[in-house]
Amino acid sequence: MKLSTLTELNAERAARRPAIVVTDISSGEQRLVKAADFAADPLRDALAKQLRMGKSGSVEVDGKKLFLNVHAPTAKLVIVGAVHISQALAPLARSLGYDVTVVDPRTAFASVERFPDVPLIAEWPELALPPLNVDHYTAFVAVTHDPKIDDPALLHAFARDCFYIGALGSKKTHARRADRLKAQGASDSDIAKIHAPIGLAIGAVSPSEIAVSIMAEITATLRLPKASAS
Amino acid sequence: MLNRDDDILQAAEDWRNAGHGVALATVVETWGSAPRPAGSSLVINDDGTFLGSVSGGCVEGAVVTEALDVIQSGEPKLLEFGVADETAWQVGLSCGGTIRVFVEKVD
Numbered sequence: 528m529k530l531s532t533l534t535e536l537n538a539e540r541a542a543r544r545p546a547i548v549v550t551d552i553s554s555g556e557q558r559l560v561k562a563a564d565f566a567a568d569p570l571r572d573a574l575a576k577q578l579r580m581g582k583s584g585s586v587e588v589d590g591k592k593l594f595l596n597v598h599a600p601t602a603k604l605v606i607v608g609a610v611h612i613s614q615a616l617a618p619l620a621r622s623l624g625y626d627v628t629v630v631d632p633r634t635a636f637a638s639v640e641r642f643p644d645v646p647l648i649a650e651w652p653e654l655a656l657p658p659l660n661v662d663h664y665t666a667f668v669a670v671t672h673d674p675k676i677d678d679p680a681l682l683h684a685f686a687r688d689c690f691y692i693g694a695l696g697s698k699k700t701h702a703r704r705a706d707r708l709k710a711q712g713a714s715d716s717d718i719a720k721i722h723a724p725i726g727l728a729i730g731a732v733s734p735s736e737i738a739v740s741i742m743a744e745i746t747a748t749l750r751l752p753k754a755s756a757s
Numbered sequence: 758m759l760n761r762d763d764d765i766l767q768a769a770e771d772w773r774n775a776g777h778g779v780a781l782a783t784v785v786e787t788w789g790s791a792p793r794p795a796g797s798s799l800v801i802n803d804d805g806t807f808l809g810s811v812s813g814g815c816v817e818g819a820v821v822t823e824a825l826d827v828i829q830s831g832e833p834k835l836l837e838f839g840v841a842d843e844t845a846w847q848v849g850l851s852c853g854g855t856i857r858v859f860v861e862k863v864d
Contacts, residue, residue: 528781528861528862528863528864529863529864530770530773530774530863530864533766533769533770533773533781533863534770536766537766537767537770540766550785550859550861552785552833552835552859553835555832555833555861557861582794582795582796583785583794583795583796584795585785585786585795594783594785594786594795594859596783596795596796597796
């Protein structure tokens with residue numbers, strides 16, 4: 528690998544932008560494909576598939592064996608609401624490889640006793656979220672049930688183009704939320720990004736089961752092709 | 758988690774910028790129960806210092822030796838390790854899988 532390629536690759540990784548190194552393993556010939564160039568690349572279908580799976584692998588093109596080394600940012604999960612569901616959700620998400628942060632201004636909820644191993648920020652979303660660098664590789668869930676906390680958090684998630692946004696609440700609650708968010712400037716396409724009611728419909732009852740349904744929905748959004756991830 | 762090779766590639770860049778000869782070894786193919794997935798990498802400098810892994814520790818020694826050659830010659834190499842390999846007695850994978858490792862110089 529050329530030092531210039533390695534330097535560029537490391538810069539992309541530091542900026543949390545995905546990149547793929549394509550290597551012809553018989554000749555050693557190599558090129559770096561950055562996120563912005565995926566769509567125009569001759570290997571775009573293979574690149575898109577490997578990236579979606581977050582998996583490196585080989586493809587054969589014109590008799591040449593090419594190795595696609597995928598460098599995808601580590602996904603983050605931001606949980607707004609240090610509620611009972613979050614106590615189950617945080618460790619589950621960590622075991623799935625996410626960097627997890629819990630935000631809740633209510634110190635009775637956001638306590639180390641309740642969240643012993645998770646970065647916890649007991650501040651309002653307006654203060655807590657900007658330093659977290661919420662980005663496209665972030666799944667964002669708002670589960671406080673309190674519009675004063677959830678609404679500004681969701682507006683932040685829209686602006687940062689999170690790959691997954693979910694919010695707790697029934698269809699009725701969600702309809703009221705949509706009205707409130709639109710009154711604060713959210714567009715219809717922003718509202719459409721919210722998964723609500725949150726989680727896959729698996730009949731979840733307990734907080735842990737709801738956590739499973741949320742992580743299942745996040746996984747599906749991350750891994751399935753766009754058209755089939757609902 | 759286990760897939761974080763973040764610091765490894767940064768170390769390769771830093772070593773190179775500090776004037777070291779550096780090689781990068783990457784798992785490019787696996788069959789059977791290989792311990793690390795494709796894309797896992799090991800970086801080696803001309804002191805023999807290495808970071809990362811391409812297996813559970815079974816073949817790293819052999820990869821480092823080959824990598825020192827690659828740093829010298831500049832020519833990339835494709836290595837294969839597994840139970841069918843004739844060097845299996847020394848450095849085979851105990852898990853029964855087979856891996857191919859691409860070793861290249863950072864230059």
